[in-house]
Amino acid sequence: AQKITQTQPGMFVQEKEAVTLDCTYDTSDPSYGLFWYKQPSSGEMIFLIYQGSYDQQNATEGRYSLNFQKARKSANLVISASQLGDSAMYFCAMTLGSNYQLIWGAGTKLIIKP
Amino acid sequence: SAVISQKPSRDICQRGTSLTIQCQVDSQVTMMFWYRQQPGQSLTLIATANQGSEATYESGFVIDKFPISRPNLTFSTLTVSNMSPEDSSIYLCSVDTSANTEAFFGQGTRLTVV
Numbered sequence: 170a171q172k173i174t175q176t177q178p179g180m181f182v183q184e185k186e187a188v189t190l191d192c193t194y195d196t197s198d199p200s201y202g203l204f205w206y207k208q209p210s211s212g213e214m215i216f217l218i219y220q221g222s223y224d225q226q227n228a229t230e231g232r233y234s235l236n237f238q239k240a241r242k243s244a245n246l247v248i249s250a251s252q253l254g255d256s257a258m259y260f261c262a263m264t265l266g267s268n269y270q271l272i273w274g275a276g277t278k279l280i281i282k283p
Numbered sequence: 284s285a286v287i288s289q290k291p292s293r294d295i296c297q298r299g300t301s302l303t304i305q306c307q308v309d310s311q312v313t314m315m316f317w318y319r320q321q322p323g324q325s326l327t328l329i330a331t332a333n334q335g336s337e338a339t340y341e342s343g344f345v346i347d348k349f350p351i352s353r354p355n356l357t358f359s360t361l362t363v364s365n366m367s368p369e370d371s372s373i374y375l376c377s378v379d380t381s382a383n384t385e386a387f388f389g390q391g392t393r394l395t396v397v
Contacts (some may be wrong), residue, residue, distance in 0.1 A: 202384060212373045214326075214388035221384070260325060262386075269314055269379040271386055273325045 171196045173261050173274035181280050182251050189236070190246040190277050192261030200266045203244040208276075212228065217259075220244060245260040256281045285310050285378050289389025296366055296396050303362045304392045306376035311356035311377075316386070317349070320373040329374075332359050366396045 170196040182188040194203065205217040220228045220235045228235040236245040248255055261274040286309040296302050306315065314333055318326040329336040329349055338351040352360045363370050376389045 204386070206388075212320075212375075212391035212393050214375055214391065216347075216385050219384045220356065269386070270316070270328060270331070271326075271377075275325050 171198075171263070171265060171272055173263050173272055175261055175274035175277050177277045178231060178275075179278040179280070181282055183282050184253060185250055186250045188251050188255075188279065190248075190259050190261075190279065192244045192246065192274060194241075194242050194244060194261075194263050196263065196265060198265045202264045203235070203237070204262040204271065205233070205244075205246045205262075206260045206262065207255075208260060210257070214260075219247065249282050253281050255279060284385075285312060285387040287376060287378060287387055289376055289392060291392055292390055293393040294395070296394065298367050298396055300366055301362055301364045302366065302394060303360050304374055304376070305350040306325040306359050306361075306389050308357045308378055313356070314361060315353065315359045316379075317359075317361045318375045318377060320375065320391075322372070326375065329361070363394065366394075368396045371396045385395065 174193045176191055203220045207215045207217055218228050218230045218233045218235050222238045224251045227237050232249045234247045236247055258276045258278050260276045262271040288307045316328040316331055319329050320326050328341050329344045330340040330351055332338045332353040334349050334353050334356050340344055348364055350362045374392045377386050379386050
């Protein structure tokens with residue numbers, strides 16, 4: 170069954186440190202996309218980064234990078250030099266093949282300490 | 284990219300009433316998605332709305348409770364009918380990109396039913 174697992178319900182990280190948010194996925198479909206979203210307390214869903222299953226390089230977007238380990242079926246989000254504004258819920262999600270429907274993880278609440 | 288304007292951003296409603304949420308996209312999109320996010324939970328897909336056809340509802344969601352309109356390729360509405368406190372959630376609309384590498388979200392509607 171297709172599934173996204175985020176094992177960290179919450180994390181505390183000191184400001185300016187790097188943080189890794191875990192995400193593992195389960196699918197037998199060879200074609201899939203992996204997404205990370207940030208949801209601040211305001212409720213909006215902010216797209217951070219995308220990784221396609223056939224992409225050779227790990228995706229990077231500014232301070233965000235995705236540590237894609239295909240054999241281990243993991244797609245961890247790495248935030249470098251964390252900032253207070255990074256405090257939010259973070260969701261990992263997946264699409265399969267040409268299906269646009271997103272499969273969501275349970276989310277990780279990240280709190281950055283000053 | 285796509286910019287989605289969703290309104291209202293929040294509302295407090297009496298039980299038994301209905302609320303219609305609107306999403307306006309700045310470009311034409313084939314599919315629009317409506318999600319519900321209950322407090323402290325991940326996102327759950329309510330339905331997929333294609334222009335010119337009936338929305339496709341996910342298991343556990345019915346048209347009588349969540350009627351959806353999709354009159355054109357840039358606009359959709361979701362109505363939460365006969366509300367009860369259990370409907371208190373964030374409701375989000377989303378659209379895909381043609382490349383399926385990002386799903387764009389509206390700002391969300393934070394609904395409280397009293």
